[in-house]
Amino acid sequence: xxxxxxxxxxxxxxxxxxxxxxxxxxxxxxxxxxxxxxxxxxxxxxxxxxxxxxxxxxxxxxxxxxxxxxxxxxxxxxxxxxxxxxxxxxxxxxxxxxxxxxxxxxxxxxxxxxxxxxx
Amino acid sequence: xxxxxxxxxxxxxxxxxxxxxxxxxxxxxxxxxxxxxxxxxxxxxxxxxxxxxxxxxxxxxxxxxxxxxxxxxxxxxxxxxxxxxxxxxxxxxxxxxxxxxxxxx
Numbered sequence: 001x002x003x004x005x006x007x008x009x010x011x012x013x014x015x016x017x018x019x020x021x022x023x024x025x026x027x028x029x030x031x032x033x034x035x036x037x038x039x040x041x042x043x044x045x046x047x048x049x050x051x052x053x054x055x056x057x058x059x060x061x062x063x064x065x066x067x068x069x070x071x072x073x074x075x076x077x078x079x080x081x082x083x084x085x086x087x088x089x090x091x092x093x094x095x096x097x098x099x100x101x102x103x104x105x106x107x108x109x110x111x112x113x114x115x116x117x118x119x
Numbered sequence: 120x121x122x123x124x125x126x127x128x129x130x131x132x133x134x135x136x137x138x139x140x141x142x143x144x145x146x147x148x149x150x151x152x153x154x155x156x157x158x159x160x161x162x163x164x165x166x167x168x169x170x171x172x173x174x175x176x177x178x179x180x181x182x183x184x185x186x187x188x189x190x191x192x193x194x195x196x197x198x199x200x201x202x203x204x205x206x207x208x209x210x211x212x213x214x215x216x217x218x219x220x221x222x223x224x
Contacts, residue, residue: 095162104150105164107164107173
């Protein structure tokens with residue numbers, strides 16, 4: 001079945017970078033976009049951006065343009081999100097999700113990856 | 120940004136009907152989708168494009184609305200429906216509502 005498997009929890013020092021991964025299986029990886037979503041402290045959801053794994057084109061929420069960098073590796077069916085110069089505000093759970101229905105919806109979600117920023 | 124507003128908490132008894140509202144600050148056509156998130160789990164897509172039911176989701180869940188006002192209805196509510204429900208729009212970039220926590224009496 002369709003599945004997105006994310007990397008595990010990360011503990012990161014302030015000012016450092018962290019790279020999260022999201023591996024797709026059970027479907028043609030390059031046929032669907034991958035979105036990334038932030039959830040802080042079990043609260044609401046913020047859309048970070050999406051990437052087209054086939055072309056590598058990425059589109060970002062303006063709020064995250066200087067924070068997140070989205071990439072994808074077609075050979076391993078894996079999407080990545082790198083967060084740079086992290087602060088306590090970046091402590092959250094991050095989800096990847098598959099974009100479907102002309103990329104209007106997020107129909108399958110990864111299990112989430114917790115990022116904790118602490119010295 | 121298009122802001123989506125939801126009531127924070129709703130409490131209902133099992134077997135009753137509940138309506139969860141989502142209001143947008145500007146028109147988003149019918150590009151509103153609903154997700155259910157249970158504690159410790161990832162969000163799950165229930166309804167897309169305002170009223171289309173995702174495969175495998177019980178017909179107790181129903182979506183309606185267009186423009187700026189949207190509703191997710193559950194009838195009848197079951198104990199397993201305890202969760203947070205988020206609306207999301209994809210007409211103008213993508214934004215999510217603040218979520219409605221559904222509690223059972």
